[in-house]
Amino acid sequence: MGRKLLLEKAHVPGIRNYDVYRREGGYRSVEKALKTMSPDQVTEEVKKSGLRGRGGAGFPAGMKWSFLAKPEGVPRYLVCNADESEPGTFKDRYLMEFIPHLLVEGLIVASYALGSNKTFIYIRGEYAWIVDILEQAIAEAKTNGFLGKNILGTGFDCEIYVQRGAGAYICGEETALIESLEGKRGNPRIKPPFPAVKGVWDCPTVVNNVETIAAVVPIINITGEEYAKIGVGKSTGTKLISACGNINKPGVYEIDMTISVEEFIYSDEYCGGIAHGKRLKACIPGGSSVPILPANLLLKTAKGENRMMNYESLSDGGFATGTMMGSGGFIVLDEDQCVVRHTLTLARFYRHESCGQCSPCREGTGWMEKILKNIEYGKGKKSDIDLLWDIQRKIEGNTICPLGDAAAWPVAAAIRHFRDEFEWHVQYPNAAQNRNYGLAHYADPLPIATAPKA
Amino acid sequence: MAEEKKLFKVTIDNITVEVEPGTSILNAARMIGGEIAPPAMCYYSKLKGSGGKCRTCLVEVSAGSTADPRPMPKLVASCRTNVMDGMVVKNITSERVQDARKGVVELLLINHPLDCPICDQAGECHLQDLSYEHGAEGTRYEFPRRTFEKHDLGPYIQLHMTRCILCYRCVFTADQLTNKRVHGVLDRGDHAEIATYIEKALDNDFIGNVIDVCPVGALTDKTFRFKNRVWFLKPEDAHRDCPKCSGKVTLWYRGDEVFRVTGRKDQWGELHDWICNECRFEKKKTSDWVIDGPTKISHHSVISANHYVDTVKPHETLPEVMGGRNPRLLMDIHDVSEVNKPNIDLSKIPGPAHSTDFKKGNTKSEG
Numbered sequence: 001m002g003r004k005l006l007l008e009k010a011h012v013p014g015i016r017n018y019d020v021y022r023r024e025g026g027y028r029s030v031e032k033a034l035k036t037m038s039p040d041q042v043t044e045e046v047k048k049s050g051l052r053g054r055g056g057a058g059f060p061a062g063m064k065w066s067f068l069a070k071p072e073g074v075p076r077y078l079v080c081n082a083d084e085s086e087p088g089t090f091k092d093r094y095l096m097e098f099i100p101h102l103l104v105e106g107l108i109v110a111s112y113a114l115g116s117n118k119t120f121i122y123i124r125g126e127y128a129w130i131v132d133i134l135e136q137a138i139a140e141a142k143t144n145g146f147l148g149k150n151i152l153g154t155g156f157d158c159e160i161y162v163q164r165g166a167g168a169y170i171c172g173e174e175t176a177l178i179e180s181l182e183g184k185r186g187n188p189r190i191k192p193p194f195p196a197v198k199g200v201w202d203c204p205t206v207v208n209n210v211e212t213i214a215a216v217v218p219i220i221n222i223t224g225e226e227y228a229k230i231g232v233g234k235s236t237g238t239k240l241i242s243a244c245g246n247i248n249k250p251g252v253y254e255i256d257m258t259i260s261v262e263e264f265i266y267s268d269e270y271c272g273g274i275a276h277g278k279r280l281k282a283c284i285p286g287g288s289s290v291p292i293l294p295a296n297l298l299l300k301t302a303k304g305e306n307r308m309m310n311y312e313s314l315s316d317g318g319f320a321t322g323t324m325m326g327s328g329g330f331i332v333l334d335e336d337q338c339v340v341r342h343t344l345t346l347a348r349f350y351r352h353e354s355c356g357q358c359s360p361c362r363e364g365t366g367w368m369e370k371i372l373k374n375i376e377y378g379k380g381k382k383s384d385i386d387l388l389w390d391i392q393r394k395i396e397g398n399t400i401c402p403l404g405d406a407a408a409w410p411v412a413a414a415i416r417h418f419r420d421e422f423e424w425h426v427q428y429p430n431a432a433q434n435r436n437y438g439l440a441h442y443a444d445p446l447p448i449a450t451a452p453k454a
Numbered sequence: 455m456a457e458e459k460k461l462f463k464v465t466i467d468n469i470t471v472e473v474e475p476g477t478s479i480l481n482a483a484r485m486i487g488g489e490i491a492p493p494a495m496c497y498y499s500k501l502k503g504s505g506g507k508c509r510t511c512l513v514e515v516s517a518g519s520t521a522d523p524r525p526m527p528k529l530v531a532s533c534r535t536n537v538m539d540g541m542v543v544k545n546i547t548s549e550r551v552q553d554a555r556k557g558v559v560e561l562l563l564i565n566h567p568l569d570c571p572i573c574d575q576a577g578e579c580h581l582q583d584l585s586y587e588h589g590a591e592g593t594r595y596e597f598p599r600r601t602f603e604k605h606d607l608g609p610y611i612q613l614h615m616t617r618c619i620l621c622y623r624c625v626f627t628a629d630q631l632t633n634k635r636v637h638g639v640l641d642r643g644d645h646a647e648i649a650t651y652i653e654k655a656l657d658n659d660f661i662g663n664v665i666d667v668c669p670v671g672a673l674t675d676k677t678f679r680f681k682n683r684v685w686f687l688k689p690e691d692a693h694r695d696c697p698k699c700s701g702k703v704t705l706w707y708r709g710d711e712v713f714r715v716t717g718r719k720d721q722w723g724e725l726h727d728w729i730c731n732e733c734r735f736e737k738k739k740t741s742d743w744v745i746d747g748p749t750k751i752s753h754h755s756v757i758s759a760n761h762y763v764d765t766v767k768p769h770e771t772l773p774e775v776m777g778g779r780n781p782r783l784l785m786d787i788h789d790v791s792e793v794n795k796p797n798i799d800l801s802k803i804p805g806p807a808h809s810t811d812f813k814k815g816n817t818k819s820e821g
Contacts (some may be wrong), residue, residue: 071602084740170642185638185639189504190506190534191529206541263556285763296702305778351643351644353642353643354642354643354644354645355621355646356639356641356642356643356644356645356646357507357620357622358506358507358508358509358559358560359508359509359510359558359619359620360506360509360557360558360561362620362643362644362646363561363562363564363565363644364561365643365644366565366643366644367561367564367595367597370597373664384589387594390557393557394554394557394560394561397511397528397529398512398528398529398558399509400531
């Protein structure tokens with residue numbers, strides 16, 4: 001049983017309300033930070049903890065905070081990115097819905113560290129009911145003196161505002177989020193300048209994921225050093241994984257990054273194995289944007305080691321044989337799932353969500369979807385597979401924001417690892433309409449440390 | 455006097471220039487000029503905030519600066535990346551850049567209608583130039599192209615959204631020249647479009663400039679549409695005293711008739727001055743203007759066809775071959791017609807020659 005820091009109290013009845021949350025030890029970190037620590041000490045503590053951004057990129061949160069420009073007389077802002085729209089990821093929703101006070105508490109501490117007197121939660125428009133939950137929590141915190149003017153008599157002022165998005169995936173990208181927060185069209189900005197220098201209303205801004213902010217609370221409570229002891233290497237602390245797909249027990253799990261992928265999928269404590277006794281075919285371990293892996297590469301790295309559930313191990317082998325931790329949206333595919341159809345679904349999503357600002361992503365995502373549709377519905381040609389590969393190569397790295405990469409990676413990984421299945425679709429278009437390619441050799445143990453097919 | 459500013463040394467395709475801090479890579483490359491300047495479809499030096507969107511100006515930075523000589527991992531948009539001291543940039547010398555640019559051009563063209571034969575922009579279209587210079591000869595796109603309904607933008611401007619490449623230049627123009635922008639980008643992704651949402655006329659004294667900033671034929675001049683091809687016209691610089699704008703324009707003549715008025719453009723296709731709608735759409739008589747002389751057009755442009763400047767005629771070899779005798783018909787038959795009337799110089803006739811030009815008693819073109 002791994003240690004739980006975030007969801008430990010999630011199942012206490014009434015934890016959503018201030019009284020119960022406070023009785024269970026809530027808001028201790030606010031008292032500790034505001035009364036006994038300076039803002040720089042809080043930042044230092046977060047740095048020591050080695051906490052990495054939980055939104056997907058995994059950038060060290062303490063580093064991000066220390067990059068924040070602090071010119072005199074210019075307000076600074078903290079923005080909480082609750083625009084969780086990645087297919088397969090629903091951990092922030094769980095956190096905000098069940099223990100909203102944890103997020104509010106983390107926001108107060110982080111605002112104190114960064115000197116933000118106005119803090120925003122940018123929440124995706126589809127989470128309409130969570131807005132009410134958060135606003136209630138904020139109101140309760142304010143009544144009890146944890147928000148507003150002169151918090152706990154320390155002279156620190158802070159207000160938290162909840163802003164709803166209007167249903168665009170792209171607004172989860174931090175500069176697009178800032179544009180949208182300012183009331184503009186949610187187009188990503190061209191970096192530099194980075195938000196740490198010019199963010200909301202051209203003021204220095206830090207944008208952090210919900211889970212990152214929530215993790216600040218245990219860091220302050222147990223100190224950064226203690227937090228850093230949990231986990232391995234540079235993957236410290238606990239991570240929320242939202243598991244879904246063909247598993248027996250889908251849901252949000254808190255892991256301490258020391259367990260293996262195999263254990264996570266098959267143990268009864270977590271996913272409980274593949275549903276209906278089928279076999280594992282493939283898995284996307286970090287939300288739809290990260291590369292898909294076949295079962296053999298998922299459970300063992302190319303070096304033959306067990307693959308663990310942490311940042312380093314999942315990305316072991318680069319994109320050739322590895323994948324990424326991403327935002328923790330763990331999507332499991334059993335042997336009856338069709339990778340081509342699955343890739344088409346993702347391509348359709350990215351085509352729909354591309355903002356249309358820069359040309360490779362705007363035009364390329366639509367093209368990829370059309371080709372994949374042809375292949376899936378038996379109208380594909382053999383040359384289409386190479387064409388797809390070429391298009392994704394032309395998109396990747398050439399766009400303004402990471403959405404272009406996010407659209408290119410799933411297609412690239414699917415072709416890299418499941419080329420046989422694509423070719424089967426092209427070769428036997430009629431059979432492909434009636435049955436699946438099946439598991440084929442995707443779970444066979446791989447010869448250790450050989451280069452996989454390109 | 456302030457201290458002399460320190461200049462940044464930047465090397466682009468092995469040519470070093472010194473530029474002021476804060477210059478973008480693209481502008482530094484334009485100082486060198488020629489092929490080293492990356493193409494730019496969305497960047498417009500006179501529009502604040504433009505650039506970074508079309509991705510045709512991508513370059514490789516092989517050394518960030520003297521202080522930090524690490525290369526940048528990704529290709530960067532040269533129009534929005536500022537130079538650092540000691541930066542080394544590769545544009546045409548980098549295969550990666552050429553490959554990426556070819557890809558961008560292909561992607562820009564997959565949904566472009568390629569209706570150049572009926573497009574008014576043909577001949578002065580940046581996308582046309584770009585695809586000739588960097589594109590492939592064919593396309594691998596096999597699907598129906600995206601089309602849009604035409605939007606009516608009032609009496610002067612025609613929006614043909616199907617041709618648009620979403621460079622956002624016209625949006626920035628309206629933002630920065632007019633006090634209230636009424637058009638913008640609607641929807642997202644590949645169905646994003648320039649529109650006014652509810653059909654509305656663009657009504658502002660300076661809104662006509664969106665026609666000049668548009669790199670393609672998406673925004674065209676309704677007073678000029680389908681009247682003539684640009685390469686049949688002769689541009690002349692002219693000016694007038696205009697209370698609203700600088701009044702410095704280019705008149706596009708065919709014969710004695712002014713077919714259209716545009717702002718004066720520099721070698722990168724950017725306007726020197728914004729001009730007002732009155733100058734652009736209302737003043738179409740020579741008598742409205744004071745002529746300053748012919749406009750300089752790059753000899754690479756199709757507009758300069760038939761009126762080349764400083765061209766060298768090919769060496770005449772026939773007399774040599776024929777032992778010193780001159781042939782009856784000369785090679786430059788297309789230049790000076792000896793068949794009908796030797797004193798007619800075809801290149802001086804406005805527009806293509808007709809049989810009437812050679813009829814006896816026609817003095818029109820003999821002067």
